[in-house]
Amino acid sequence: MLTRTVKQILTRCRDQRGTIMISFAVLLPILMVLIALGVNSVKMFIAKAKLTDVVAEVGLIVSAHSSVNNKGQYPPELKNLVTRYVKNFFPEASKMPEVVVDFSQVATDKTSNAEYMTYHPSIKVELPFPFYHATLSEGAKNFTISATPLTVKKQVSRPVDVVFVMDFSTSQQGSRMRILKEVFRELTDYILASNPESKIGMIPFSSGVAVKYPETNQRGGPKAGCSVLFVPKKDWAIDYAFWGDKFVDKKYTKLTDQSYYIDEYRRKYYLNRVGQSRPALTVDALNKQWCRKNDVWGTKVGQTQYSCFDPRFKILDLDGSRVAKDDIYTKRAQRTIEQQYAMAFKVRERQRSTYTIEHDDAIDYEATLNQMFGEQAIITFPMLWDDRDNYRYRVYNQMCHNVGWWGKFGDLTGARLYSWLIELTNNANELHQFQNMEPQGWTATTSGLVRSVPVMMKGTNPRKIFVIMSDGEDSKAPGIVTDRYLKKYNLCEKIRSGILERSKDHTERVDIYYVSTTNSDKRVNYWKDFCTGEGNAAKAVNRQAIVSLIKGYLSDEIGNFSQ
Incomplete structure (x- = not known):
């Protein structure tokens, strides 16, 4: 039975395996x-x-x-x-x-x-x-x-135009200027890295803005100047560029006396400054190159034996002839002396007490606000290389101390400006020249701000940003001017709306920021209330705080690369 059952099972397995296979x-x-x-x-x-x-x-x-x-x-x-x-x-x-x-x-x-x-x-x-x-x-x-x-x-x-309006008064010397130099370098690198088509300008102000003329001085070194922007009232409307290096004194009332002593002090300047700069010139060499010998001379005829001037630049005289711009004996120059001498003396004397030619009595505010968007109201006058306060040669001797003076270098050939205006540029090397600048002088903040407007108008980018940086209050007379501009004439809003209306490059936005580099809540609140508006004025006292603050201001305008 068992054997049969086993056989049946084996048979079934053989049949199923075959089927599976x-x-x-x-x-x-x-x-x-x-x-x-x-x-x-x-x-x-x-x-x-x-x-x-x-x-x-x-x-x-x-x-x-x-x-x-x-x-x-x-x-x-x-x-x-x-x-x-x-x-x-x-x-x-x-x-x-x-x-x-x-x-x-x-x-x-x-x-x-x-x-x-x-x-x-x-x-x-x-x-x-x-x-x-x-x-x-x-x-x-x-x-x-x-x-x-x-x-x-x-x-x-997108590219932006940024103008830094920088306080270059004496109080910025030392550690504050070192901080400003570090800040400016970091910020300029940051702005240009964000967009290389952005442009940056720098306006160094004290009482007026220091500038460098495109031409050299008589011995090949830089020619220094002081620049402001305002329309003078009638009693103060003189040719400031002409009178900026002319000696004046109230005791001279006749044209011959006035001309003679202007000529005499110019002769002294050429002998003592131009001739003695390295390499020194002999008197004969000086006379030959820079002076004209007159056939007659003396107070009665109104000229010295040698009349010295810079013959390199020509203008049209009243009769249409081409004459040396710097010669005081052209018809144009003689008429200016005759008509403006007394006014020029008044201007010189007032600036010695107000520290500026831009005082409240002199400025036609309404006309200035209308003309500040172009260059027609810019006044630039020479600051001769001489002792800082020598008003015989540096007639407006309280102005623009931050251009430098003779005492530090004692030489026209190797003279160097302490500071100078930098027009809008994206040239990093030019902007880095800020590292060689030094402050000196009084403080007139709106002098710098108003002078910066035509600089900004040359920009072609859609956003325009003014950054005002200062460490304190304006000097007394300039402070009155700032009050007038900001409180009565609404200067900052006039700047914003005027640029938007007049710009040929379709400007979309204009911002003004104020940074106090000292812990002055009063100053910050003043600029917030009368210029920048809420959130656009603040204090920052160290390098990183200043950098972070200004980067925060610029972040909406500058941005970063993103993908």
């Missing part, structure tokens, strides 16, 4: 096809996922190597770069990948003062199947994957 033989090809399809599918899925990452990286590469300003140019070298980059990820590719990048038009985000462009990279890659059979791929040995076009947005700051 037959079934397995039938299903094996199908299983192999399914496995091959699965491997191919996994290969395609992995390649697709990898390509999605690669296309994002290609977008970043293209945006990093492209400029918003180049209007979407896709140079061949950049195309070759990204094609090779993709090939590195797919070395088994049967041919070079196809990389296409579409560029959008440049758009503007006025809120953040930025321009942006979008990049749409798409890629196709042909790869071999891991398992190939004609029945599996309808005869194709390779498959193609493509990435859905990805949008990469590159945003860059």
